Amino acid sequence: MTKLFFLVFSFFWVSVYAQGDKHEEFRRVFSNSKWGFLDGNGDTIIPFGKYKFLNPIDDYGMILAHLHTGKEGYIDIEQNVLIPFLYDDLGVFSMNLAPAKIGGKFGYVNRKGELVIDLKYQKAGYFKAPGIAIARYESGYGLIDTLENIILNFEYHDIAVFQNHNVAVVEKGNKFGFFFLNENRLSPVVFDKIYKSQIERPLEVCLNCAKKVPFNKGVALVEKDNDYALINEQFEEVVPFGLYDSIQPINMGGLAIVKKKAKYGLVNFLGEEILKPEYEFISTESARSYEDDFTSFRVINNGSTTLLDANGVNALGQSFDSVAVLSSCMYMAYGKGNPLILDNDLNILFDKYECYHQVDNGFIVKKNGKMGHVSEEGIFIIPLSYDSLFQPRLEKLYYAGNNGKYGVLDLSGEVIIPFEYGLITRTWYNDQEENLIVEKSGKIGTITMANEIAIPFEYDGLSGWVEYSPEEHYAKKDGKYGMVKPNGEVLIPCVYDYIHYYTSSAILVKKDDLYGVLDRGGNLIIPIKYHRIILDLDFWGFKESEDEKFVVLHKNQWSYFDLNGRVAQKDVSRKVIEAEYAYELLHDPSDYEMDWMLMMAK
Numbered sequence: 001m002t003k004l005f006f007l008v009f010s011f012f013w014v015s016v017y018a019q020g021d022k023h024e025e026f027r028r029v030f031s032n033s034k035w036g037f038l039d040g041n042g043d044t045i046i047p048f049g050k051y052k053f054l055n056p057i058d059d060y061g062m063i064l065a066h067l068h069t070g071k072e073g074y075i076d077i078e079q080n081v082l083i084p085f086l087y088d089d090l091g092v093f094s095m096n097l098a099p100a101k102i103g104g105k106f107g108y109v110n111r112k113g114e115l116v117i118d119l120k121y122q123k124a125g126y127f128k129a130p131g132i133a134i135a136r137y138e139s140g141y142g143l144i145d146t147l148e149n150i151i152l153n154f155e156y157h158d159i160a161v162f163q164n165h166n167v168a169v170v171e172k173g174n175k176f177g178f179f180f181l182n183e184n185r186l187s188p189v190v191f192d193k194i195y196k197s198q199i200e201r202p203l204e205v206c207l208n209c210a211k212k213v214p215f216n217k218g219v220a221l222v223e224k225d226n227d228y229a230l231i232n233e234q235f236e237e238v239v240p241f242g243l244y245d246s247i248q249p250i251n252m253g254g255l256a257i258v259k260k261k262a263k264y265g266l267v268n269f270l271g272e273e274i275l276k277p278e279y280e281f282i283s284t285e286s287a288r289s290y291e292d293d294f295t296s297f298r299v300i301n302n303g304s305t306t307l308l309d310a311n312g313v314n315a316l317g318q319s320f321d322s323v324a325v326l327s328s329c330m331y332m333a334y335g336k337g338n339p340l341i342l343d344n345d346l347n348i349l350f351d352k353y354e355c356y357h358q359v360d361n362g363f364i365v366k367k368n369g370k371m372g373h374v375s376e377e378g379i380f381i382i383p384l385s386y387d388s389l390f391q392p393r394l395e396k397l398y399y400a401g402n403n404g405k406y407g408v409l410d411l412s413g414e415v416i417i418p419f420e421y422g423l424i425t426r427t428w429y430n431d432q433e434e435n436l437i438v439e440k441s442g443k444i445g446t447i448t449m450a451n452e453i454a455i456p457f458e459y460d461g462l463s464g465w466v467e468y469s470p471e472e473h474y475a476k477k478d479g480k481y482g483m484v485k486p487n488g489e490v491l492i493p494c495v496y497d498y499i500h501y502y503t504s505s506a507i508l509v510k511k512d513d514l515y516g517v518l519d520r521g522g523n524l525i526i527p528i529k530y531h532r533i534i535l536d537l538d539f540w541g542f543k544e545s546e547d548e549k550f551v552v553l554h555k556n557q558w559s560y561f562d563l564n565g566r567v568a569q570k571d572v573s574r575k576v577i578e579a580e581y582a583y584e585l586l587h588d589p590s591d592y593e594m595d596w597m598l599m600m601a602k
Contacts, residue, residue, distance in 0.1 A: 026077055028056050037063075037077065045077060055092065060111060064092055074113070083113035095127040095146055106135070117148050128163040130181055143168070143179075152179055152186070162213045169194055169214055176222075178214065180233070187235045193223040197249035198293060217254040217269035221247055230256065230271065238271040248284070252295045253310035257282045266297070266312055274312045275299070287327045294329050294344050307331060307346055315346050326358050328376075349376065359391045373398070382413050392426065399424055408436070408449075417451050422602055427464040429471045429486055437462055437599045444601050446473075446486070455488040461598030468539075470501050470520075474598060481594055483507075492522060498590035502535050505563065506550075510590050517550060517565070525565040530554050534584045551581060 025040045029048075036048035046054065055064035062074045062082055073085035083090070089101035090109075097108040097116065106124035108117035117124075123136035132143045132151055142154035143161075152159070158171040161181070168179045170189060177189030197216035214220045219230045219238050228247040230239040239247065239258075247267075248257040254269040258277055265277035275282070281300040284293045297308040304319040320335040329344040341350040341363065350356065353365035353374075362375040371389040373382035382389065388401035397416070398409040406424040408417035417424070422439035427446065429435075435446040435454050445457035455462065461476035462484070463469075472491050475484045482494035483501065492499060498510035507518040509528065516528030517535070526533060532553035549568060550561040558577045560569040578585065 026057060028054055046079060058093065060093075062093070062111065064090060082111075083109060091126060094133075095131060097127055097146060099124040099126065099133075117144075128161055130166070132161065132181060134159050134161060143181075151181075151184065165213050165215065167213070167215060178220070178235070191222040191224050192226075195221040195223070195249045197221065197251070198295070199252060216250040216252075219250060219269045221249050221256070230267075230269070238269070239267060244277070251284060251293075251310055253312065255297075255310070255312050257284065257297070264299075266308075268312075285325070286329060287325045291327060292329065294325075296344055296346055298323055298325070298331070305333070307333065307342065309346050316342075330358075332356055332358075350374070350378070357390075359393075364389050364391060381411075382409065395426065406438075416449065417447070423599065425464065425599060427473075431471065432486060435486065437464055439599075439601050442601050444599060446488075453488075454486060455484055459484070459494075459601075461595060461600040463597050464599060466597055470504075472501070474499065474501075474594065476595070476598055476600075491520060492518065498594065500589060502537055502539065506535055506537060508533060508535060508589060525563075526550055526552065526561060532588070534581050536581075551577065 026045060027038045029036055029038055031048060034049035035051060035054040036044060037046035037054065039045050051065045052068045053066040057063050057077065061076050063076065064072065065075050065085075066072050067085050070088065071085040072087045072090035073081060074083035074090075075081055087100045087102055089099075089106075091099040093111065096111055099106055100109045100115070100119070101124075102119055104122075105119040106121040107115055107119035108124065110116050121135045121137050123134075123141075125134040127133045127146055131145050134141055135144050135154075137154040140154040141156045141159045142150060143152035143159065145151055152168075152170070156170045156172050159168055161168045166181050168181060170177050170179055170186075172189050174192075175189045176191045176194045178187040178194075179185070194214055196212035196214060197220070198212050199216050215233060219232050222229055222231055224241060227241040228244060229237050229241040230247065230250070232238050244258040244260045246259045250256045250269055255266050255274060256269075258265050258267050260277040263277040264279045264282040265273060266275040266282065267273050279299055279301045283298050284295070286293050295310040297312065299306045299308060304321065305323040306314055306319045307316060307323060309315045318335065320333040322334045324332040324334075326332055326341075330349070331340075331342040333340040333342060338351055338354060339356060340348055341356060343349055350363070350365070353367050355366045357364040359373065362373060362381065365372060365374050365384070367384055369387070370384040371386045372380055372384035373389065373391065374380050382398060386400045386402055388406075390399045391397070392399070396411055400407055400409050400419070402419055404422070405419040406421050407415055407419035408424065410416050417436065420440065422442075424436055424438045427435055427437050433449065435448055437444065437446050440457050443457040444459045444462045445453060446455040446462065448454055455473065459475045459477050463474040466474070472483045472485050475482050475494055477494035480494045481496050481499045482490065483492040483499065485491050492507065492509075496509040496511050498508075500508045501520075502508060504520045505525065507520065509516055509518055511528050514528050515526075515530050515533040516524060517526035517533060519525055530552050534551035536547070536549050536551055538548050548563055550563070550565075552559050552561055557570075558572040558574065559567055560572060562568045
């Protein structure tokens with residue numbers, strides 16, 4: 001459910017407010033971090049940088065301007081001062097009044113620059129239909145009209161106005177209530193929560209911004225004492241408190257999901273049960289938390305899934321073995337035959353492909369053993385020509401395979417890396433362009449995006465990006481491990497049974513069952529002759545530098561070494577070691593299989 005939280009000025013208190021510009025012969029331009037205006041010929045009308053900020057010209061030819069001194073006022077396109085630069089904060093006009101601030105107090109000015117509502121408020125918002133604004137006076141928020149009549153007393157902790165819906169939600173003492181604007185009618189302020197309801201279908205161009213309001217189809221979802229109810233605009237209980245264990249907000253079709261004794265059902269805005277609470281699960285939840293919910297329903301019961309439209313109707317007339325929720329409010333339904341791709345209204349978008357993988361602008365699809373990329377409109381971007389095809393998220397390319405060989409395509413389908421590799425994947429670096437890890441002739445190396453060899457093909461395995469590790473690759477060669485730089489230069493030769501890069505001066509290695517420590521130049525800090533080494537280093541920046549050390553075990557005797565490899569303390573008792581390093585002693589470092597983080601040759 002979407003809880004209704006109220007941040008009073010988040011929806012209307014914005015001094016720098018973008019307005020439409022009807023004076024099309026002039027253009028506001030932001031260039032080199034400076035604002036200015038040009039005419040239709042590109043000539044400068046208001047010099048760049050003269051003002052700290054310039055708003056677009058409004059319908060009355062007025063431009064909100066900020067001086068570099070911090071004062072704000074209004075000018076016209078000829079830079080005549082229309083409202084003097086007296087104000088610490090000045091808003092745009094709504095209902096021909098603009099909020100204005102001097103010395104910590106707000107009031108309102110008209111278009112003549114006259115102060116028509118005195119500077120006495122701690123906050124002052126824009127006037128919205130039906131001609132009211134939220135203002136804070138002394139210790140509370142209230143509502144005033146354009147004549148400064150008090151519409152709602154200044155006694156509330158928070159107020160949110162839903163303009164064009166004739167309702168505000170008020171908060172007082174951690175309780176919520178409703179105020180109907182046209183009727184000056186206030187509900188009891190007794191609810192613990194008020195939930196918003198989505199009244200329009202999800203928007204493709206805007207994530208999680210479909211309009212949501214408290215009342216939908218004349219009812220609102222409220223919570224009190226951990227019970228839920230649907231109430232109407234007369235504050236009567238349409239679905240009474242306690243009837244259901246939980247209720248979700250009404251959808252566009254006027255239906256709400258209810259839950260009772262771990263079973264789900266549907267009720268309409270009249271309180272009538274459309275589906276009795278007998279189902280294992282009903283959901284409208286989107287694939288991603290930042291997307292709008294579906295307006296259709298996914299109903300699961302007895303091992304099958306049914307999709308209902310916004311009105312609760314099984315428009316498809318069938319059930320499915322399973323239904324996956326996709327982004328952009330789409331479904332992938334599995335039943336008899338090929339899977340179906342459906343939109344939020346349960347229109348069938350695709351039904352002729354064997355499998356689908358959703359990517360930006362459509363799907364990777366498979367048919368008769370070949371894969372391609374088709375847009376949501378059904379237009380092929382990449383034809384059905386490849387044995388395998390993959391488009392990583394946020395990467396503007398495809399990895400493709402044919403006849404056991406792999407290459408790379410650009411977004412137009414042109415081959416940019418030829419199909420001559422046994423495997424191929426991307427690796428990332430912090431300070432240089434990414435390369436590709438590839439296999440050729442049974443060996444692993446890397447190439448650039450220009451298909452030039454970076455790391456030669458002589459390794460049995462190479463790591464890609466590893467969290468908290470350096471840019472160098474861990475490498476495996478002839479059963480031994482080392483490290484190689486992105487340009488192919490060997491950092492640590494592949495002669496060790498185990499290697500772990502902690503810092504540039506502390507690389508733990510193991511050889512012939514004995515441990516030592518190297519620096520990144522390959523110099524021995526601790527000789528390879530110890531049975532155990534614990535690197536007590538300040539990896540996260542929490543320790544004092546003098547506390548860093550190497551904890552070394554040799555012939556059942558523990559010692560401390562400093563970071564230069566000198567003995568700092570001998571004969572440290574086993575009891576002290578066990579108390580300080582109990583976690584580290586649970587496992588030997590080399591117990592962890594290194595191959596798991598390497599791309600291995602086949």
